Amino acid sequence: MAHTLGLSAGIGIAFFLFSQLQMFGILPPEKWIILLFFASLSFFTHRIIALAMADKREKFIEYFLASVVARLLLSVLFVGCFLYTGVYSVRSFIITFFVLYLLYTFFEIFGLYRSLQRDLKK
Numbered sequence: 001m002a003h004t005l006g007l008s009a010g011i012g013i014a015f016f017l018f019s020q021l022q023m024f025g026i027l028p029p030e031k032w033i034i035l036l037f038f039a040s041l042s043f044f045t046h047r048i049i050a051l052a053m054a055d056k057r058e059k060f061i062e063y064f065l066a067s068v069v070a071r072l073l074l075s076v077l078f079v080g081c082f083l084y085t086g087v088y089s090v091r092s093f094i095i096t097f098f099v100l101y102l103l104y105t106f107f108e109i110f111g112l113y114r115s116l117q118r119d120l121k122k
Helices: 002-020 033-052 060-084 090-120
Strands: none
Touching: 002 033, 002 060, 002 090, 033 060, 033 090
16 A cells, blocks of 8 residues: 555656646646546555455455456546546546556556565465
């Protein structure tokens, strides 16, 4: 969880610096909402994984796959709602969204891998 908070803070700082350097057009105006969505989605995923770890790992795969499906469905719903209501720049919105999706997914899997490696050594 600490790695995800660090990632969110780092991305937030990068967003702030991009806006201060007046690099308009690179990031959509909805960038803060996208970042908040991924931070909350990551918290939700970590809670599901913690629940799976507490359940003696008998149903770990089911919990993990449920979190992946929930992440995918919530992401599609989020993008769909924003595209339906209209965004300033569709291309920059979608590129920003999917770059952050890949970053958060990578860090989630990396953190989970490290956690499982540490637990296997015990």
